[in-house]
Amino acid sequence: MSTSPDHGSDIGKALRRHVFGTPADPVPDLMSENAKAIQRYVVWKRRKPRYLKLLGGLPEGESRFKAALVRDAREISDEDLDRLLSCGWRPRLTAAWLIGIDRRRHYREILGELLLESAGPYAGKGYCFALARFGQSEDAEILAAYLDRYLPRTDCYYDQGSAMGALLHLDERLGTHYAERFVETGLWQSSAYSDTEPAVYHEMIADFCETAGKIADGNA
Numbered sequence: 001m002s003t004s005p006d007h008g009s010d011i012g013k014a015l016r017r018h019v020f021g022t023p024a025d026p027v028p029d030l031m032s033e034n035a036k037a038i039q040r041y042v043v044w045k046r047r048k049p050r051y052l053k054l055l056g057g058l059p060e061g062e063s064r065f066k067a068a069l070v071r072d073a074r075e076i077s078d079e080d081l082d083r084l085l086s087c088g089w090r091p092r093l094t095a096a097w098l099i100g101i102d103r104r105r106h107y108r109e110i111l112g113e114l115l116l117e118s119a120g121p122y123a124g125k126g127y128c129f130a131l132a133r134f135g136q137s138e139d140a141e142i143l144a145a146y147l148d149r150y151l152p153r154t155d156c157y158y159d160q161g162s163a164m165g166a167l168l169h170l171d172e173r174l175g176t177h178y179a180e181r182f183v184e185t186g187l188w189q190s191s192a193y194s195d196t197e198p199a200v201y202h203e204m205i206a207d208f209c210e211t212a213g214k215i216a217d218g219n220a
Contacts (some may be wrong), residue, residue, distance in 0.1 A: 096126030124159030165201025
């Protein structure tokens, strides 16, 4: 007797949502019209898939990897980005980095919706990076809305750290104080991230943005 989850069951849908970011059937990642874009931009090199490297941000050194990332960020069409964003966490993570590096601010609303939905793992760090890289007050408002929704959820260990880091980065750049109230009201201290300092995530996102700026300008 099979113990595999029924694809139509709640467990099957939950599994597909966790792995692919969607409960849909067929899974968008496996649809033929999306496969080419995924292979080209997300997998990139089979032995060293791009999405795996981007899980930790931009790797030290690896000038060829960074040069190819910038080239793809500039050349990828919005149509292919839309395809990647309709798929699971691997394509969405990669798309967010490409969008952020090229500062395609017209994706702000879509990335904000995906961040607030938090439908799957890992991609949220990419959304937070892109919003930080856009660098405007509208981006800070999206990040603050995310923290308002998820910091009180002590059962959720999602992307609150990345969101706080991005918000602190924007506060520093814009001279604003969006992040202040999350610390002053004790929301951060009572969250699932209470054992870490916001400054750690601020440094992480600031480093991502600085490195992205350098490679986009051809200085790294």
